[in-house]
Amino acid sequence: MGKGTSISVHHVTRVEGHGNIVVDLRDGTLQRCELQIVESPRFFEALLKDRPHDEAPRITCRICGICSVGHATASIQAVEAALGIVPGPKTRTLRRLNMCGEWLQSHVLHAYFLVAPDLFQAPSVIPLASSHPEIVKRALRLKALANEICYAIGGRHVMPISYLPGTMGHWPPPATLETLRARLLAARPDVEATVELFATIEWPAFEQEIEALAALEEDGSYPMMGGPIHSSRGPVFAPGAYREASAEHLVEHSAAKHTRGANGPVRVGALARYQLAHERLGPAAKKAAAALKLSPASRNPFHTTPAQVVESVQAWDEAITLCERLLADPAPEERAPVTRPRGGVGVGLAEVPRGTLIHDYEVGSDGRIVRANCVIPTGQNLAAIEADMRAFVPGLVGKPREQITRLMEMLVRAYDPCISCAVHLLDVSFVGDERHDTAGGAGAPTPDGP
Amino acid sequence: MANPSPAPAPQALPKAAFFSFASCEGCQLQVLSIEDQLLTLLGAVEIVNFREAIDDRRDDYDIAFIEGSLVRPEDIEEIQQIRKRARILIAIGACACLGGVNAIRNKRTPAQLAREVYDGRQDGVFKTLSDASPVRSVVQVDYELRGCPIDRDELLETLRSLLAGTVPYVPPFAVCVQCTMRGTPCMLERGLPCVGSVARAGCEAICPAFGAPCEACRGVHDSPNFEALGEAFFRHGLPRYVAAEKLQLFNNYKEIREPWEKALPSPSIT
Secondary structure: OOOEEEEEEOOOOOOEOOEEEEEEEEOOEEEEEEEEEOOOOOOHHHHHOOOEHHHHHHHHHHHOOOOHHHHHHHHHHHHHHHHOOOOOHHHHHHHHHHHHHHHHHHHHHHHHHHHHHHHOOOOEHHHHHHHOHHHHHHHHHHHHHHHHHHHHHHOOOOOOOOEEOOEEOOOOOHHHHHHHHHHHHHOHHHHHHHHHHHHOOOOOOOOOOOEEEEEOOOOOOOOOOOOOEEEOOOOEEOHHHHHHHOEEEOOOOEOOOEEEEOOEOEEOOHHHHHHHHHHHOOHHHHHHHHHOOOOOOOOOHHHHHHHHHHHHHHHHHHHHHHHHHHHHOOOOOOOOOOOOOOOEEEEEEEEEOOEEEEEEEEEOOOOEEEEEEEEOHHHHHHHHHHHHHHHHHHHHOOOOHHHHHHHHHHHHHHOOOEHHHHOOOOOOOOOOOHHHOOOOOOOOOOOOOO | OOOOOOOOOOOOOOEEEEEEOEOOOHHHHHHHOOHHHHHHHHHHOEEEEOOOOEOOOOOOOOEEEEEOEEOOHHHHHHHHHHHHHOOEEEEEHHHHHHOHHHHHHHHOOHHHHHHHHHOOOOOOOOOOOOOOEOHHHOOOOOEEEOOOOOOHHHHHHHHHHHHHOOOOOOOOOEHHHHHHHHOOOOOHHHOOOOOOOOEEOOOOOHHHHOOOOOOOOOOEOOOOOHHHHHHHHHHOOOOHHHHHHHHHOOOOOHHHHHHHHHHOOOOOOO
């Protein structure tokens, strides 16, 4: 790598949404290192204003296709908190089962379709289909299974329909649950083969201590449906105090708001959850973690992928248990009543595949949404990604530029950023320039800087 | 919807490219979710541009799939470039076909939006067009795959039609027809604000079957009667303007809004 080098990757591929990486090294000093978010603005919080509260999960699930169940979950929980609705246990079980489906499909998609090509030095999963057909077919089977769960509960693979305040709009018949359970059980070899595959991979060595956050459920289950926000530095924040844990602010080069914790960047997602809640995993997932040699002490962002594999096992295992619980008593549950008809403020949290998702609404006495705020996992991770990039780049000086570019893309991709989600509300103009001058697209470095 | 004469049967594998504008990328995800047929599909078309899944990007393609609404000045240039290169251009999903949820904001000014999302601060310079627009407002669209999200079977059917040189079928009738066929009890009769009687079918009336009223994510059918929709709302104890509020959700782009805006009282939401 020369004396002055700038690397610019225009529209990082194999991430959800549009982002650019900019690295500017001069005389061995890192001048600039950014993940620019250039997704189009969509203004979701403004779109929610004045809308009837029951529409909120259906509108916000359209923030992001890949995270639509997570958005619907956080959204319905915010609505229910605002109106004083406490849904019954069967409603909660159905919603958790749907989240298992989304975790499995999102983690499998990321690990197999977006990360695995790097590990086989392929530009995408498509050439893998001919070079490693068994791997691709297995990934597709697992994704199909995950989609089957979402289909049974939400009505379709993305944009779930059935999230109503206090209940679910559809109760899967026992026959559907039975089929689902049988298919889940039959997937054991695929789940085990996934763990074996990712256990063979040597991840780039890199560690950085960054404050980890996750919303841990009070009943001791593995974090998925929200609860108080726990920090690796010790403090615990009530959902309503989320701003103290993770405060949003604007940065120049990103159309997504960043957030920062009390002590700087924060990390959310599979690795943070594993760090904070690994003891809550079931036996199958614990066994997978051992096979993957994933330590709760790991601070290596590249370990997000093995953590996602562990969580895939957890989601698969839990889905079986949840199907069985529903099968034992499949009758629809009565709708839980509104106890605060005048409305108020409600905060709904969910641990979605990429981390802690927060929906914060105020519902008026007419049942309409007065104000909405959504804090997105990727927005929370952006500062951590940049902090990791800054720490990672100096160690790469001297390597060929193509390799640096590839490793930087891998680092960004490791976080599984969801840029559609992160840019749910605003666009900021760029003062920068070089994002326009890369003609070659991903992996094509710009000419040496001055 | 404009359906030109079908493409001649191709010799080499036709090259398909996917492009994403303002959207949730959920329609691309629907493409990835055709698990059982994805590998077969890859034997019938060559995908040359699919940023969500592929590193390589090329600009020689026959079929361009467009997801998302046009919201920035540069989107207009880009879609015109794509139109020049593509032999067949297919808009997929509510955002690309109708403006979709992105267009809910179309009656608000950029300044209003800035106030709402910035709490009064104006740090950002918006590069946003005043309207989030469907693709066909800027370039000619050959086919539209409706729905939020698109239906994967419909996508496969459209590809099959194109490869076979026939015109894909688009149901011209109301969602109510498919609700009736499914045996779902009428939402409106249960007092829920459902616009299925003006909405284009093709979705198998999935929303009412899963507990939510139809919100017309596929746009309206060939002969919608908006006055009758307002009357039906009123008869079932719902104000007529609520029908307009429902149509705002996916059908708020100016040319699409115009017919229902004339027939129904103004929504209370801007």
